[in-house]
Amino acid sequence: MSAVAEKVAGKKxxxxxxxxxxxxxxxxxxxxxxxxxxxxxxxxxLDEERIRYWYENYLTExxxxxxxxxxxxxxxxxxxxxxxxxxxxxxxxxxYELIGMRIxxxxxxxxxxxxxxxxxxxxxxxxxAEYLEDxxxxxxxxxxxTVYRNRRxxxxxxxxxxxxxxxxxxxxxxxxxxxxxxxxxxxxxxxNVYFFL
Amino acid sequence: MKDVSAxxxxxxxxxxxxxxxxDDIYLLEQERIFARAWLFLTHESQIPLPGDFIxxxxxxxxxxxxxxxxxxxxxxxxxxxxxxxxxxxxxxGNSKSFTCAYHGWSFGTDGKLINVPLENETYYNNIDxxxxxxxxxxxxxxxxxxxxxxxxxxxxxxxDFLGDMAWYMDxxxxxxxxxxxxxxxxxxxLDCNWKVPVENFIGDGYHVGWAHAAALDAIQSPLTSMKxxxxxxxxxxxxxxxxxxxxxxMGIIWDAAAALHVNPAYGEWINYRTEMVREKxxxxxxxxxxxxxxxxxxxxxxFLYGTNTFKHWQPAGPRSIExxxxxxxxxxxxxxxxxxxxVMNMMTFGTAGMLETDDGENMEGCTGTNKGWVTRQGKVYxxxxxxxxxxxxxxxxxxxxxxxxxxxxxxxxxxxxxxxxGKSWEEMSRGGSxxxxxxxx
Numbered sequence: 059m060s061a062v063a064e065k066v067a068g069k070k071x072x073x074x075x076x077x078x079x080x081x082x083x084x085x086x087x088x089x090x091x092x093x094x095x096x097x098x099x100x101x102x103x104l105d106e107e108r109i110r111y112w113y114e115n116y117l118t119e120x121x122x123x124x125x126x127x128x129x130x131x132x133x134x135x136x137x138x139x140x141x142x143x144x145x146x147x148x149x150x151x152x153x154y155e156l157i158g159m160r161i162x163x164x165x166x167x168x169x170x171x172x173x174x175x176x177x178x179x180x181x182x183x184x185x186x187a188e189y190l191e192d193x194x195x196x197x198x199x200x201x202x203x204t205v206y207r208n209r210r211x212x213x214x215x216x217x218x219x220x221x222x223x224x225x226x227x228x229x230x231x232x233x234x235x236x237x238x239x240x241x242x243x244x245x246x247x248x249x250n251v252y253f254f255l
Numbered sequence: 256m257k258d259v260s261a262x263x264x265x266x267x268x269x270x271x272x273x274x275x276x277x278d279d280i281y282l283l284e285q286e287r288i289f290a291r292a293w294l295f296l297t298h299e300s301q302i303p304l305p306g307d308f309i310x311x312x313x314x315x316x317x318x319x320x321x322x323x324x325x326x327x328x329x330x331x332x333x334x335x336x337x338x339x340x341x342x343x344x345x346x347x348g349n350s351k352s353f354t355c356a357y358h359g360w361s362f363g364t365d366g367k368l369i370n371v372p373l374e375n376e377t378y379y380n381n382i383d384x385x386x387x388x389x390x391x392x393x394x395x396x397x398x399x400x401x402x403x404x405x406x407x408x409x410x411x412x413x414x415d416f417l418g419d420m421a422w423y424m425d426x427x428x429x430x431x432x433x434x435x436x437x438x439x440x441x442x443x444x445l446d447c448n449w450k451v452p453v454e455n456f457i458g459d460g461y462h463v464g465w466a467h468a469a470a471l472d473a474i475q476s477p478l479t480s481m482k483x484x485x486x487x488x489x490x491x492x493x494x495x496x497x498x499x500x501x502x503x504x505m506g507i508i509w510d511a512a513a514a515l516h517v518n519p520a521y522g523e524w525i526n527y528r529t530e531m532v533r534e535k536x537x538x539x540x541x542x543x544x545x546x547x548x549x550x551x552x553x554x555x556x557x558f559l560y561g562t563n564t565f566k567h568w569q570p571a572g573p574r575s576i577e578x579x580x581x582x583x584x585x586x587x588x589x590x591x592x593x594x595x596x597x598v599m600n601m602m603t604f605g606t607a608g609m610l611e612t613d614d615g616e617n618m619e620g621c622t623g624t625n626k627g628w629v630t631r632q633g634k635v636y637x638x639x640x641x642x643x644x645x646x647x648x649x650x651x652x653x654x655x656x657x658x659x660x661x662x663x664x665x666x667x668x669x670x671x672x673x674x675x676x677g678k679s680w681e682e683m684s685r686g687g688s689x690x691x692x693x694x695x696x
Contacts (some may be wrong), residue, residue, distance in 0.1 A: 148441075
């Protein structure tokens with residue numbers, strides 16, 4: 059064995075995820091069904107541009123809506139703190155008020171790039187949901203998404219990623235109070251991501 | 256290729272459209288601008304410790320920027336001197352060395368070749384390792400934390416290159432404790448020529464009211480009065496635009512640093528700081544510190560002071576750029592304020608930003624139409640404000656009255672034409688009248 063190979067073989071490397079998944083209480087079939095249909099209905103309403111309705115009926119007022127940046131670092135450094143002050147950064151770091159402001163902008167009719175209307179289609183898949191381990195009865199829901207956007211004549215993008223939602227039941231209806239959107243891109247390849255998921 | 260000397264006309268007010276499209280002009284830019292000018296790399300706050308590094312680009316050249324073990328700054332090509340493979344694929348981190356994934360050659364944090372696997376067994380110790388150090392930049396330096404480098408050993412020192420631009424920027428860069436960039440940078444793509452966002456940031460006060468009408472309406476801030484460029488808005492008294500020597504420049508809206516903010520905390524900070532700035536830099540210093548700036552540092556770095564976005568537009572072919580976005584803050588600001596400014600920067604000028612999305616669309620449009628051969632034979636125009644600009648009694652550069660004009664567009668394109676001519680640094684007029692900083696202070 060060469061010196062280099064020995065060196066590599068002797069070192070504890072962080073190559074793949076060795077952590078077991080969190081053990082959580084499973085949802086009964088009817089709740090699982092509710093969650094799935096809830097997420098799918100939500101995607102349809104957004105596709106239909108019913109954004110104000112979505113804002114008022116699908117989110118809680120304490121929502122944290124984020125799309126963090128995934129820094130592309132060597133595995134050995136993935137958990138190392140970033141240099142300097144690092145409040146984190148992301149395309150979205152929104153609270154309820156900021157989401158509302160983004161929607162107000164769209165409602166002004168002065169967003170030239172949204173006229174003519176652009177097509178946007180959300181596809182949700184791999185929905186998995188469990189009760190949160192804190193005993194609150196809240197649900198953590200994972201889903202993978204594909205977003206297809208078609209703009210102008212031939213401007214077209216397809217983006218993939220994952221949503222992780224925390225949902226709570228308010229007056230008998232599920233609402234999201236925490237949504238983390240993981241885009242599977244370090245460099246956002248679409249010209250913008252000014253849309254909701 | 257077209258005659259380079261004819262691409263910019265009328266003292267910078269007319270641009271040939273081919274400069275936003277043609278491959279050969281783009282390649283010449285790589286040689287005559289990006290291989291010669293001082294280029295922004297990162298902020299010292301991003302690589303504070305020995306061994307810290309970031310990977311970025313200078314033009315289209317991949318580079319690694321490090322804090323060497325002796326504390327000095329280094330930058331060198333991120334390409335192995337053996338067979339050329341890219342060495343480092345991590346965008347940032349801390350490392351004692353960089354090892355190529357192909358054959359395992361490894362290099363120090365100063366780019367020196369330190370290890371060749373099987374050196375004895377294969378080269379029989381007959382390899383002069385000094386020959387294979389990674390190519391260094393010719394000069395590297397920092398201005399109040401902002402790190403720049405150039406591949407041109409004949410380039411003037413960084414402070415000469417920045418010239419009067421640094422005098423202006425001192426108003427907010429030279430604060431107690433200094434500044435920092437909050438990372439990690441957002442990275443995104445726009446399919447536009449790299450010069451389009453540079454010109455937008457350097458001096459486009461004209462588009463603000465119209466292109467961003469919806470955002471100004473939604474944010475409900477002091478700038479909302481600009482919405483729709485409606486009558487009643489008086490651009491003439493609103494601020495100034497400046498073209499400084501070397502193609503840098505800015506537009507400043509007076510008393511508007513905190514104008515795009517909904518949270519009063521930032522305005523309070525500005526008020527608190529202003530007295531210190533006034534004491535140190537006088538009335539103009541205080542006025543500059545309180546203004547909202549749109550600015551570009553030649554060739555491809557821009558910022559908005561007040562909105563606190565800091566942009567690096569990296570060329571990726573003639574019709575595409577990669578955009579790096581950081582948040583620029585003062586180090587001594589309270590943590591909650593930094594956090595808030597970071598959120599609002601992304602809210603306004605991130606890739607999902609309420610204003611950035613308006614701009615991105617226009618920048619792509621200004622590039623894409625030039626695909627037409629006939630279109631490309633035409634010109635575009637930045638002639639606004641030529642009759643109300645000139646040397647200023649107290650400020651350096653060419654100064655216009657009013658934020659809405661294209662004075663600094665012209666300064667940028669004069670400098671661009673100068674560099675594209677291939678002249679030596681001594682021969683370049685570099686685009687502006689210059690008063691000495693001493694004369695001003």
